[in-house]
Amino acid sequence: MKFKLTTALVACGLAMSTTAALADCGIESGSVRILSNDFEALHVIADAAKTCASDSVEVTSNATTEHKNIQVPALTTNPASYTVPIVATNSIVPLLNEDLIRPLDAYVEKWGQQLLPQQLIKVDGKVMAIAFMANAQHLFYRKDILDEHGIAVPGTYAELIEASKMLKDKGVMEYPLAANFKPGWNLAAEFVNTYLGTGGDFFKAGSAELDIDNANGIKTLETLKAMTDYMSPDYVTYDTNGVKPIWEANELAFATSWGSRASAYIGDDSPAPEIAKATALAAMPALTDGGVPSAALWWDGFTIAKNISDEDAEASFRAMMKGISPQVIAENQELAVWLVDGYEPTPAADGVVANLQGKARPYPMVPYMGLLHTALGDNVIEYLQGSESAEQALDDITAAYNTAAKEAGFLN
Amino acid sequence: MTHKEFMAFIWPSLLAMALFIAIPIISVAYQSMFVEHEQIMIETETCGPFGCTPEVAVDQDAMRKIREEAPAGRFNGLETYTNSSHLATDEITEIVATSENFGEIRDRIMNLPFYKALIFTLSYTFIVTPLVIVFGFIIAVVVNSIPSFLKGPVIFFSLLPMIVTPLVGSLVLFWMIDSRGVVGAFLQYLFADPSLSLKASPTLTWVTLFVYGVWHSAPFAFVVFYAGLQTVPSDTLESSMVDGANRWEQIRFVVMPYLLPLATFVALMQLMDNFRIFEPIIGFSASASATSLSYLIYTDLREAETPLFGSAAATSMLTIVGVIILLLPVLFRNAREFNRKA
Numbered sequence: 001m002k003f004k005l006t007t008a009l010v011a012c013g014l015a016m017s018t019t020a021a022l023a024d025c026g027i028e029s030g031s032v033r034i035l036s037n038d039f040e041a042l043h044v045i046a047d048a049a050k051t052c053a054s055d056s057v058e059v060t061s062n063a064t065t066e067h068k069n070i071q072v073p074a075l076t077t078n079p080a081s082y083t084v085p086i087v088a089t090n091s092i093v094p095l096l097n098e099d100l101i102r103p104l105d106a107y108v109e110k111w112g113q114q115l116l117p118q119q120l121i122k123v124d125g126k127v128m129a130i131a132f133m134a135n136a137q138h139l140f141y142r143k144d145i146l147d148e149h150g151i152a153v154p155g156t157y158a159e160l161i162e163a164s165k166m167l168k169d170k171g172v173m174e175y176p177l178a179a180n181f182k183p184g185w186n187l188a189a190e191f192v193n194t195y196l197g198t199g200g201d202f203f204k205a206g207s208a209e210l211d212i213d214n215a216n217g218i219k220t221l222e223t224l225k226a227m228t229d230y231m232s233p234d235y236v237t238y239d240t241n242g243v244k245p246i247w248e249a250n251e252l253a254f255a256t257s258w259g260s261r262a263s264a265y266i267g268d269d270s271p272a273p274e275i276a277k278a279t280a281l282a283a284m285p286a287l288t289d290g291g292v293p294s295a296a297l298w299w300d301g302f303t304i305a306k307n308i309s310d311e312d313a314e315a316s317f318r319a320m321m322k323g324i325s326p327q328v329i330a331e332n333q334e335l336a337v338w339l340v341d342g343y344e345p346t347p348a349a350d351g352v353v354a355n356l357q358g359k360a361r362p363y364p365m366v367p368y369m370g371l372l373h374t375a376l377g378d379n380v381i382e383y384l385q386g387s388e389s390a391e392q393a394l395d396d397i398t399a400a401y402n403t404a405a406k407e408a409g410f411l412n
Numbered sequence: 413m414t415h416k417e418f419m420a421f422i423w424p425s426l427l428a429m430a431l432f433i434a435i436p437i438i439s440v441a442y443q444s445m446f447v448e449h450e451q452i453m454i455e456t457e458t459c460g461p462f463g464c465t466p467e468v469a470v471d472q473d474a475m476r477k478i479r480e481e482a483p484a485g486r487f488n489g490l491e492t493y494t495n496s497s498h499l500a501t502d503e504i505t506e507i508v509a510t511s512e513n514f515g516e517i518r519d520r521i522m523n524l525p526f527y528k529a530l531i532f533t534l535s536y537t538f539i540v541t542p543l544v545i546v547f548g549f550i551i552a553v554v555v556n557s558i559p560s561f562l563k564g565p566v567i568f569f570s571l572l573p574m575i576v577t578p579l580v581g582s583l584v585l586f587w588m589i590d591s592r593g594v595v596g597a598f599l600q601y602l603f604a605d606p607s608l609s610l611k612a613s614p615t616l617t618w619v620t621l622f623v624y625g626v627w628h629s630a631p632f633a634f635v636v637f638y639a640g641l642q643t644v645p646s647d648t649l650e651s652s653m654v655d656g657a658n659r660w661e662q663i664r665f666v667v668m669p670y671l672l673p674l675a676t677f678v679a680l681m682q683l684m685d686n687f688r689i690f691e692p693i694i695g696f697s698a699s700a701s702a703t704s705l706s707y708l709i710y711t712d713l714r715e716a717e718t719p720l721f722g723s724a725a726a727t728s729m730l731t732i733v734g735v736i737i738l739l740l741p742v743l744f745r746n747a748r749e750f751n752r753k754a
Contacts, residue, residue: 025701055506069714094717097451099472123469124456131461184715206455206468215433222532226732233612234591251591297462314609339461362462367451367470369668370717378525379701385614388523409486411447 025052025322028085030222030315034061035071036086039260041133041336044298045086049323052315059319063382067091075100076244080305089298089363092129097340097367101128101303107317114325116341121301123365124257131301133336134325136360137180137284138248138295140151140255140265144278145172157223157285159193160254164230167253176253177234181384182226182239188376189296191258192221194309196361197294208368208410213394221383221390223287228384247279248272256284259352263334264347281351283358290355293355296363310392327339368410375400421448437732444492444725444726446485449478469726492726497708499730502526515553530734534619536704537686537738542623544682545675547626548633553663555634556641567638576632582624582695585612600602614701621702629685633678640674641667641710673749683738688731705731 034049036042046061053059062082064070068091074081075095085095095101103126108115112130121129138162141153146305149167152158160177168174176226180186187367195202195303200216203209212220232246243255244264248271257265262281270276284295302320322328326342333344345353363369375397383393429706452471457464472635494501511517521527555566573581588595589610598610610616643669652666690706693699699707705727 054696068717077615097470097718099470099476118461120459121469122459122464124454124458134461141699183696184711206454206466208468232591233607233609235612235698237586237611239697299461356462362460364465364467365458365460366454367718374711374716379710382523383564385700387614396523399496399503401493403521404716404720406495406722407447407488407492407720408718409451410453412450 001016014101014220014385018277025057025318027052027054027057027315027318029056030058030309030312032057032059032084032312032319034059034086034320035043035067035074035082036061036063036085037067037300038063038065041260041332042086043168044328044332044335045132045320045323048325048328049084049319051174052319052322057315057319064331066162070094072098072100075305077309079309079312080307082303083308083312084195084302084320085305086300086302087129088135088300089365090373092301092303093365093367093370095127095303096123098399102126102304102306102313104130108306108312111314113319114321114341116339119301119339121299123387128264129301129303130320131299131339132329133300133338134352134356135258135298135300136191136295136352136355137256137258138262138293139282139284139353140257140262140351142275142278142283143280153280153282154254154285154376155283155288156396157287157289158225161226161230161286161405164254168230173251173253175230175251177227177255178228178235178243178252179227179231179256180239180243181228181231181235182242183381184377185373186239186324186377187380191376191380192363192373193218193284193295194223194287197291198294199292200329202372203365203366208345208366208397208405210405213398218390219287219396221380221393224380225384225390236385248275250275257339259349259355262377263348278393280346281354283351283354286358293358293360293381295355295360297360298363299354300336304398368405368408371404371408371410372397372401375404381399416613420737423729427650440725440728442484443460443721444729445489445722446709447488447492447517447722448487449475449482451475452478485674488722492722493730496524497723498526498726500526519572525703525708526705527729529705529708532618532702533687533689533704533734536621536689537683538627539622539681540629540686541682543622543626543677544633547630548678549637549671549675551630551634552641553667554639555638570634571631573627574629574635576628578628578691579695581628585620585624586696611697617696617698617701621692622649624687624696628692629682632681636678637671640671644670674744680739680742683742684735687738705734 012111032049034046036046042063050059050061071082071085071087071091072094072130075085076098080100082373085101086310087095105127109128109262115130116266119125121131123368126289129209139154145167146153146163149170149172152159154163164176167173179190181190195212195216198216200212203211203213203359226359235395239263240258243257244261246252247265249257250272266276266279266281267274283293286292287294304316326340329338329343334346334348337349339348377394377397380398381389383390402411453468454471456467456469491748493499496503504521507520511520522531550568555563555570558566576584587593590596591600591609596610600606601611610620642742648666649662652662657665665705688706689704691709693702693704693707708726709727709731711721712727
């Protein structure tokens with residue numbers, strides 16, 4: 001409740017300071033049209049950008065979970081329907097592939113003094129996006145249960161499995177573990193996380209040829225399968241939103257989920273305050289002792305459409321500078337792991353920060369990663385359910401990926 | 413009616429059919445024969461908050477020219493239809509050549525995505541359709557025989573499953589069959605098996621989807637049969653009673669033959685509908701155990717960041733072919749009866 005109240009107060013404050021903000025933005029004229037995903041951190045940014053609106057400057061925003069599906073058609077028109085598509089590591093790729101966003105170097109030089117070097121997403125030496133927040137999956141655990149049974153926070157999958165086994169054998173919990181294993185996007189993301197932890201790469205260097213049909217691929221599948229032994233058989237339906245109520249029902253000791261959900265797990269407004277208080281966050285487990293956390297790091301950032309007037313592009317960039325300004329972020333520290341100057345990590349950021357410190361690897365930003373992600377989502381579950389071998393699963397993934405990559409023109 | 417009058421009556425609907433049915437299908441068929449241009453890649457370095465990595469990217473300038481020259485993409489003929497995500501002709505040839513027995517051939521073919529989806533789609537169609545007709549008929553006969561003051565409310569409640577949007581209906585049931593939900597918990601109690609989960613086992617997931625399908629579609633068959641029952645000629649019924657027919661014999665020898673054309677109609681509609689099964693798979697999060705042809709189209713268009721239009725178009729065309737094959741026997745039968753009457 002306190003959390004919501006703060007947000008409301010900030011929103012009020014922003015609304016009242018509209019006139020004062022005009023001078024801050026200093027935009028003479030133009031139209032700013034933001035397209036973004038739909039979660040609180042992005043609302044805050046869009047609302048702050050809207051304070052740049054005036055008689056000659058129009059600022060609108062569309063926050064929708066469908067953003068990924070409408071961005072390409074919406075930016076292909078000339079002029080584009082949106083000037084500022086807010087993207088993530090994966091959703092910038094189609095915009096790059098279709099040549100729909102413009103380089104931002106000139107704007108960064110002129111208007112981007114507030115930006116840190118780490119915020120610039122450079123492709124081929126050109127700044128194509130400005131990142132403002134980081135996200136990753138990490139471990140959620142129940143401090144109280146671990147303390148009671150003398151279990152240390154698991155740093156590797158072996159320790160996680162051992163701890164889960166202990167809780168199960170002691171009869172503390174039937175299924176102490178949960179993760180987003182629903183086939184499709186979620187399960188594929190788990191495979192990507194774990195595979196990155198092996199140190200292997202998904203593709204042969206510099207080509208679209210898949211390179212997971214090897215020991216790393218087998219190790220990844222075996223690790224995922226070992227986890228399912230301690231998960232409720234219903235895991236085939238678990239996605240990000242599906243795990244949270246089970247966590248709050250006091251039926252889990254470990255879960256892996258997204259950092260962007262952490263503040264909802266540990267917040268004071270949780271429907272199960274006792275459990276929220278006992279919830280702590282850690283890095284994603286590593287595959288071996290001393291290995292990197294097996295999590296893919298993601299960024300969220302904004303881009304500027306190509307098919308718009310230079311006037312609108314400039315207005316958009318400057319409005320977004322207002323949206324992600326250090327003042328706005330300072331008032332909303334708890335909403336995300338911000339990459340913006342002056343950000344002080346809050347407890348909700350513990351997991352993502354631990355991943356970063358453990359040198360977890362970024363989600364690959366190659367044009368054909370999305371095709372692999374789909375192939376993984378469709379072909380891992382049969383192995384986990386025991387109806388086919390790990391080798392067969394890797395063969396199926398390779399076949400599905402190769403077919404899709406051929407159709408998309410990345411393979412011959 | 414002269415041909416001229418006939419044409420005057422029919423042209424608006426012919427035009428609408430051409431615009432909204434024929435042209436889209438032709439466009440999908442055309443699309444299915446093209447794939448993306450070969451992407452020209454350049455080696456680049458991608459830098460971000462987590463460091464720099466050498467990556468490859470699409471060469472925009474080179475691609476723009478190629479796309480302008482041939483906006484539909486690269487002609488691929490029927491190869492999308494035969495690739496491993498669709499009919500998988502090469503894979504099947506290899507499977508037949510290298511497998512030891514029929515069982516192995518069957519298992520390996522069922523592992524191919526298209527056939528996996530096809531087998532569920534067909535099972536769903538052929539199990540749900542007859543059950544819908546049977547249950548719809550039974551409900552109609554029962555409702556027809558209850559006192560008239562009860563009929564209104566009973567009909568209303570019988571229709572509810574059809575009124576509920578499929579996605580919403582399946583989501584509601586999805587939570588009810590959860591092991592904490594009212595149905596799931598009751599089944600665990602009934603079978604004294606705390607690990608029973610309708611969501612986890614592939615077989616039970618199939619059964620759940622079949623039950624849902626019957627639950628959702630039976631009201632449609634019921635409405636049709638109930639309307640038909642109102643028109644059963646009473647003199648035939650009465651003369652059968654005079655002949656000593658009991659209630660079952662009246663239904664068997666008077667009502668059923670009379671309603672047979674309606675059953676054909678319901679079968680036609682249900683075969684078409686069930687072959688396109690899709691929403692329940694999403695609503696029940698059942699994709700781990702059950703995929704359908706429509707679900708394949710959905711993943712081609714929605715799951716990847718770059719939609720695979722050619723692949724989705726090919727699956728769509730194969731779905732149309734499937735519907736035609738399914739409907740042929742029923743249509744033939746109808747045409748024969750029509751000719752006999754004429």
